[in-house]
Amino acid sequence: xxxxxxxxxxxxxxxxxxxxxxxxxxxxxxxxxxxxxxxxxxxxxxxxxxxxxxxxxxxxxxxxxxxxxxxxxxxxxxxxxxxxxxxxxxxxxxxxxxxxxxxxxxxxxxxxxxxxxxxxxxxxxxxxxxxxxxxxxxxxxxxxxxxxxxxxxxxxxxxxxxxxxxxxxxxxxxxxxxxxxxxxxxx
Amino acid sequence: xxxxxxxxxxxxxxxxxxxxxxxxxxxxxxxxxxxxxxxxxxxxxxxxxxxxxxxxxxxxxxxxxxxxxxxxxxxxxxxxxxxxxxxxxxxxxxxxxxxxxxxxxxxxxxxxxxxxxxxxxxxxxxxxxxxxxxxxxxxxxxxxxxxxxxxxxxxxxxxxxxxxxxxxxxxxxxxxxxxxxxxxxxxxxxxxxxxxxxxxxxxxxxxxxxxxxxxxxxxxxxxxxxxxxxxxxxxxxxxxxxxxxxxxxxxxxxxxxxxxxxxxxxxxxxxxxxxxxxxxxxxxxxxxxxxxxxxxxxxxxxxxxxxxxxxxxxxxxxxxxxxxxxxxxxxxxxxxxxxxxxxxxxxxxxxxxxxxxxxxxxxxxxxxxxxxxxx
Numbered sequence: 001x002x003x004x005x006x007x008x009x010x011x012x013x014x015x016x017x018x019x020x021x022x023x024x025x026x027x028x029x030x031x032x033x034x035x036x037x038x039x040x041x042x043x044x045x046x047x048x049x050x051x052x053x054x055x056x057x058x059x060x061x062x063x064x065x066x067x068x069x070x071x072x073x074x075x076x077x078x079x080x081x082x083x084x085x086x087x088x089x090x091x092x093x094x095x096x097x098x099x100x101x102x103x104x105x106x107x108x109x110x111x112x113x114x115x116x117x118x119x120x121x122x123x124x125x126x127x128x129x130x131x132x133x134x135x136x137x138x139x140x141x142x143x144x145x146x147x148x149x150x151x152x153x154x155x156x157x158x159x160x161x162x163x164x165x166x167x168x169x170x171x172x173x174x175x176x177x178x179x180x181x182x183x184x185x186x187x
Numbered sequence: 188x189x190x191x192x193x194x195x196x197x198x199x200x201x202x203x204x205x206x207x208x209x210x211x212x213x214x215x216x217x218x219x220x221x222x223x224x225x226x227x228x229x230x231x232x233x234x235x236x237x238x239x240x241x242x243x244x245x246x247x248x249x250x251x252x253x254x255x256x257x258x259x260x261x262x263x264x265x266x267x268x269x270x271x272x273x274x275x276x277x278x279x280x281x282x283x284x285x286x287x288x289x290x291x292x293x294x295x296x297x298x299x300x301x302x303x304x305x306x307x308x309x310x311x312x313x314x315x316x317x318x319x320x321x322x323x324x325x326x327x328x329x330x331x332x333x334x335x336x337x338x339x340x341x342x343x344x345x346x347x348x349x350x351x352x353x354x355x356x357x358x359x360x361x362x363x364x365x366x367x368x369x370x371x372x373x374x375x376x377x378x379x380x381x382x383x384x385x386x387x388x389x390x391x392x393x394x395x396x397x398x399x400x401x402x403x404x405x406x407x408x409x410x411x412x413x414x415x416x417x418x419x420x421x422x423x424x425x426x427x428x429x430x431x432x433x434x435x436x437x438x439x440x441x442x443x444x445x446x447x448x449x450x451x452x453x454x455x456x457x458x459x460x461x462x463x464x465x466x467x468x469x470x471x472x473x474x475x476x477x478x479x480x481x482x483x484x485x486x487x488x489x490x491x492x493x494x495x496x497x498x499x500x501x502x503x504x505x506x507x508x509x510x511x512x513x514x515x516x517x518x519x520x521x522x523x524x525x526x527x528x529x530x531x532x533x534x535x536x537x538x539x540x541x542x543x544x545x546x547x548x549x550x551x552x553x554x555x556x557x558x559x560x561x562x
Contacts, residue, residue: 016265019237042551043261050215051237 002063003111004036004072005029011040011068018044019051022073026057029075032127034060034112037071044069058148061116072112084150086157090169092178095144103142103167108156109175113148117175117182127152130159139165146171190267190274193257193281195293199314202226202485203295203492209256211246213239213269214287222555224259224283224290224315225485236265243272255281262286288550290315294340296322297492299478302429304407307348310478310493311340317482317557318364319494323428325405330354331377332411332426332434333480334367336549341371352377354402354411358436358480359423360385362449362535363528363557365549369393369540382415382422390540396424416467418460419445419559421452433475433498438463440479441487441496443560444507446524449531453521461516464508473499481557506562520561529555 008025010018018039025035037048045062048071052059060072090098096119099105105122107114114124125133127147137143143165147153150172157170175182201208207228212219213236223231232249239246250256250273258273258280260266266282273280283290293315299308306325313319313335321332322344329350334341334357345352352375355368359382369391372379383395398415409429416425419437423445426434437445444464447456475498482494489495502508510516528534530552536542537549544552 014264015260015262016236016240016268020240020268023237023240046217047215047235047237050217050235054235054238 002036002070002072002115003034005033007036007038009038010044011038013039013041015041015043015047017041019047022048022051022071026073026075031075032110033075034110035073035075036112037069037073039069039071040067042069044071048073058113060110060113072116074110074113082151082154084154084170084172086154086161086168086170088157088169089172090144091172092174095146095169095171096180098142099144103144105144105146105171106137106156107146107175108152109147113175115184117184119146119175119178120181120183122146127156130156134160134163137165140167142167142169144169144171146174148174148176150174188274188277188279190270191279191281192284193255194284195289195315196295198224198226198257198283198290199293199295199312202229202314203297203488205490207254209251209254211250211256211258211269213258213260213265218261222287224287227485236260236269239269239272243269243276247273247276247278250278250280257281257283259283259290260286262288287315287554291550291553292337294320294335294337295492296340296344299432299493299495300476302407302409302431304409306405306407306409306429308428308432309344310495311335312488312492312494316364316553319478319480319482321428321434321478323404323409323411324348324350325407325409327351328353328405330356330402330404330411331368331371332356333358333361333436334371336365336367336370336553338367338371338374341367342374345375350405351375353404354378354380356380356396356411356413356426357538358382358425358434359420360389360450360535360538361437362531362538363481363559364553365534366538382420382424384417385420385422386539388539388541396422398424414467414471416463418447418456418463420450421456421459423463427471427475431474431476433468433471433477435477435479437480437559439468439477439501439505439507440481440483440560441477441494441501442505443483443562444505444520446559446561447520448524449527449559450535453524457517457520460520461513468498468508469502471498473497473502477501481559483557483560483562524561525558528558529553 058074108127145153219233258266263286270282311320401412414425
């Protein structure tokens with residue numbers, strides 16, 4: 001099971017209905033929430049992907065379960081104008097070498113995003129759960145915070161810093177520009 | 188205003204008669220770029236339906252007022268939705284019944300020419316996929332070569348012409364489309380022939396095509412003679428009909444030549460391909476009319492809609508027949524191959540009888556262009 005905030009049943013519907021319904025459903029989501037679209041129309045995968053791109057939502061991925069396609073889309077406005085504030089940063093390229101010695105990579109994207117591709121060995125704590133799960137982190141360890149574009153990880157890094165985690169870095173530009181392999185295996 | 192249904196047959200007529208048509212293709216951009224309805228005088232606009240959910244105001248000004256506008260999508264649902272919006276805005280508009288799926292399946296029978304003693308040769312043009320099938324008719328009997336999977340088109344045509352289908356041939360084991368040959372033979376009691384070298388893995392009974400095998404059709408005893416011509420596959424065989432027509436299978440096309448890699452053996456078969464084109468075909472009379480099993484571009488159609496050209500003209504004009512050095516030839520047919528046809532490995536399995544997908548699955552496998560050639 002991949003976690004989603006809202007589920008939409010579009011099973012048995014032919015094109016264009018899966019997209020028409022998805023569009024409507026997305027209106028009721030708040031920024032950052034994830035919609036699961038259940039569809040049986042084979043063409044829905046490429047169309048949803050292309051539609052999401054055209055309107056700026058994040059298409060996360062699709063899984064097939066019992067002949068039903070499960071599409072995951074995250075509502076986003078793709079606002080790149082946000083100015084990152086946390087000063088301790090590190091690049092995608094550097095972080096792999098660093099973490100080989102010590103520290104952890106903390107992935108603050110939603111669970112569904114993590115499920116469709118993450119850095120092997122990284123730890124998943126979605127941004128919204130961070131506050132409640134601080135005890136899973138070690139104050140003495142380097143924490144390399146990553147998300148898709150560097151925005152959520154910027155917030156997360158600030159929060160961690162305020163909570164007394166000093167060895168915190170924001171990884172830029174983030175998973176969205178990751179050149180290495182991404183793992184889909186879940187523990 | 189009104190929304191009107193247009194059938195694949197009507198679109199095919201417009202292609203063949205060189206009529207104008209404005210196509211608003213509402214599939215996603217990748218699907219459109221990969222494969223669309225081709226016509227000499229067609230104009231196109233591609234805007235995915237999901238960009239039109241809020242209305243068609245931005246599109247209306249781009250649609251011509253003085254010609255037919257046809258909205259096209261994959262299966263028809265989205266084209267109806269978009270067409271309804273355009274009609275609500277006060278315009279007459281057509282949509283393609285069954286969408287690109289039905290376009291991919293449509294066959295137009297066109298007479299290629301007369302044979303001895305009142306015989307006839309028909310080419311079945313599958314415009315949406317670029318596949319060409321053939322029926323040789325002489326009083327009472329018929330032979331079919333490279334039938335596509337819409338078997339009733341052939342059996343109905345034979346009924347209409349009052350002939351019994353006696354022989355059904357495939358020039359090779361196809362990789363781009365599902366053959367209808369075996370099913371037609373089963374339904375009519377005809378003999379089904381395949382080249383043995385392509386048929387090593389097939390799981391049904393067939394009659395092997397030997398080089399120079401000749402069958403005679405109908406009252407006029409029209410000759411249908413096999414000519415072993417390997418290269419696209421190891422078994423690829425051409426047929427000479429009535430001494431006038433050369434059915435070249437997927438070896439030689441109007442504006443290109445066959446590719447040798449679809450069974451995974453490009454390196455091995457490139458020599459065969461060159462030998463067939465440069466030696467076996469050179470020995471034939473240049474007056475033969477070449478009838479291939481595919482076309483790739485709409486430009487390859489003659490003005491009557493047929494795909495046919497004199498062998499001598501192809502020797503003069505076809506790039507693939509004019510490559511001097513063996514190295515250059517090898518390079519072209521092995522290094523610069525276009526993408527492989529959709530699901531080509533599965534399609535080969537179907538044609539060997541190893542898997543039996545249902546109708547919808549077959550349609551899905553055959554979506555897209557044929558891609559059997561190299562230029």
